[in-house]
Structure formats: C-alpha cells, structure tokens
Amino acid sequence: MKWKRRLAVSLGLLLYALPAGAGILAAQLRVNGLSCPFCAFGIEKKLFDVPGVRDVEVFLDEGRIALTFEPSSEATVEDLERAVLGAGFELSALSLEVDGKISSDQGVRLIAHPRMTFRLFETRAGDRRPISRESLRHIRETDEPDGLAGKTVLVEGSVTDRGSTEPSLMVRSIKSVADGSER
C-alpha cells in the first residue's frame, strides 16, 4: 500500500509544480451608477455569464466589483466590457491579474490565451513606457532579450485602451510563476 501513497504524493507534487493555465485569474472592475442591490444583482448575473468566472462580489459603496476566474479561463477584456454594458452600465476602469507566456518579438507582450494578448507597459518618471528589461530582469534566466520568450509570468495591473485588439496593461507587479519572486 506504500507505493499507492507515494504515487498520490508524487502526483500531488507534480500538479502543484505545473504552471497554472494561462488567462485572467482575477479582475477588479470600476462601475459607477450602481445604486441598489437590485442593480448589483443584474450586473452579477451578466458577469457570471462570462466564460470561466468563478465568483463575483459587488462593493456598492466603492462602485467596485471583484471577480475571480477558474484556471485557464478564456475570458477577455471584451467579454467583461460587454457584460457590464449588457447590464446597462459602463466599465470605467479595469485591473487584472493575468498569467501567460511572455513574447518579446515586437516589444514585450503577454499572451494569456489564444484570444487575449496584452502589451505590457509601466510608469517611469510619470510617463507611460513599454516595460523595461530591468523590470523583467528578475524573471530572466539570461541577458539575451529572447531569454524572456516562453517564460510564464503572473502580472497585475490596470488595463488601458480596452477597445484595442491588444490592450495595454499598466503593470503594477510582476512575478515569475516558477520562482515566485516579486518586484
């Protein structure tokens, strides 16, 4: 019977070590004008229709909605925007926690899943700039720019130019899924 326990432990460790599926893990939505619990329920129902949404919590006083997603959710920014519009409101701001693979072909991109790619930006000296190599240094294994490609990272930031096919993510924190180190 010992081998069964060892197998179970090994499988558990293996699953733990595997990177989580790429996609949106959590979102914070800013929505103005929600004036009562009835409105909150309307928007909740619409957001639960977004693929992969696990939980929705509305904070009326702050006009904030917190979402969590199933691993490997294929939800997109457009899905979230459409859900809020469908409830009769507008999305005024959006912050996301996303994981995915880095692509550094033309500037640094984060590919969350086949339907969702973000261009990564950061604020330096008050200006919006593409995320720097320095900011990503701790997750790089080599000094070569291509060393980033294919690396899985977890990024948290606010989304700008939401209507774009590749929305920008103003990064607030970034960490490697593998080593968990955080900027």
Added chain:
Amino acid sequence: MRPLRGLRTLALLAVFASLPPSPAAAQGINTNVALAVAEDEGILRSQLRYRRATDDPLGNGRQLDVVAAPQTLVYGVTPRITAFATLPIIVYRRLEAADGSVRRDEGLGDLRLLGRVTFFVDDYAALSSRRLALLIGMKFPTGTGRFGTDSFDPIIGAVGTWAFNRHELDLDAIYTVTTKRRDFEAGDEFRYDLAYRYRLWPERFGRRLQQFNALLELNGRWTAKTRAEGMTVSDSGGNLLYLSPGAQFIAKRFIVEASVQIPVWQDRNGSQLEDDLIAVLSVRIPFTLGLR
C-alpha cells in the same frame, strides 16, 4: 335621465379601471424610474392595491371598496430599451349605492404595453446616477365587463431619476390619449409623480447587499370628462393629488414595499365619490428570461 345614470356608473368604473398601473423597474412604488434593467433580464412585479372611497358629496352614503392586483412584467430589450406589460386584475369591487343595494364585480382591466427608451445616462460616481428616458406605449381593450375603456389608447411620457449616495429623486409625467369606441370615449389621463427615497439602512453597504428605504411621493392624476352617446358625462374626470409615504426593503433577489396614498387634493367633477385612501403592497422578483 336613466341612461345618463348608467353612463355615470360606466364612467366611474372606466376611471377606476384606468387606475395608475404602477411602475416595475427598481425603486419608486407609485412613481416610474429610469434606472437600468439588464439586457434579456426580467422582473415580475406583483401588486395588491386596496382602494376605499366613502366620501359621498351627495351625502347618500355611497361606498366603494376595490381590491386590485396589477401584474407587471418588465423585460430588458437592450441596455437602453425596457419593455413593460401591465395587466390589472380586479379581484374584488363592491359598490354600495345610495339605496343600499350592493353590486359586486371582478375581472380584468386594460393591458398596457410601455416601452422605455433611455436617452441620457450620467453614471458619475459610485451609487450616483442621472438618467432620463422617454415612455411610449399603448393601452389595449382587454378589460372585461365594465373594467376597460374598450379602446386602443396611445401613451406617451417621460421619466427621470437622480440617485446620489443615500438619496434618490424620481419624476415622471405620462399622458394617455383615449380614443373613441362605439359612442363611448373615456377622458384623456395625465399622471405626474415625484418621489424622494432615502436609504435608512445601512449607512454604508457591507458585503451583505440589502437596504431599507423610506419614501415620500406626490402622485397627481388629471382625467378629462368622459363622453358617451354624444354627451359629456358631468360626473366624470377631475383632479387628484395623493401624498404617499412608503417603505421598501431591497435585497438582491427581491423587493418588498408598501405605500399608502392619501388624497391631499380632490377636485372631481360632479358628484363622484372621493377617495379615503389607497393602500399598496408590492413584491418584485428578478428572473432571467433567456430569450437570447
């Protein structure tokens, strides 16, 4: 004079049958609101309205008691267009005449279909919104027996809502143009309402989304005189203004509310009975229609 007396009764009943079907979306109890209804989502509003009228200007002791149950279905066609269908069910009507005779009736009133088109939205902060909408609709002659005007009547109006933190103001004005049918034409109707809502509890929302509101409304009704068989019915039409305090509990999945409409000004033409009060109890439940 006998035919005219019958016409008076008919006019009285027609006016009652067109008692204001109250709104269904979000907050006002007797006042329409311009707040959002999610696309492809529905709300069922079930009301119980009791009206008592015993103030007989002729001093003959006439008395009217009516229990009605208007049922309203609300559907979010798009985020900016909402459809309302209201069917008044007259559960019980008891009219005690001057000679002591009593007549009891029950039946259906006229179906009203109303579309609300929101043309201005300013959601300017958390808990704060300003919205304006147009109302366009039609009243259909579904009323049974004497509980309808037997005519297709266009409805037009406007509604506005201003919600800010713990407060909400709602304002509406709706005009119903009655049309002639078989020598009978009920008078046009104009309703105008102003509602103020204050959130008594909670002071700040926590994770539990529930609230308890106090409301104070002014509900005005003007009705033109009825015309029948080429004659104007003198005992028909007039002005009414109710002051309507109310209370409301809103949770995510239902609203329960109650209001009492107290007449503060009655200027009914002729010798019509005057209202003592109208009591309203109402429940609203959201549901998903899944039409799309």
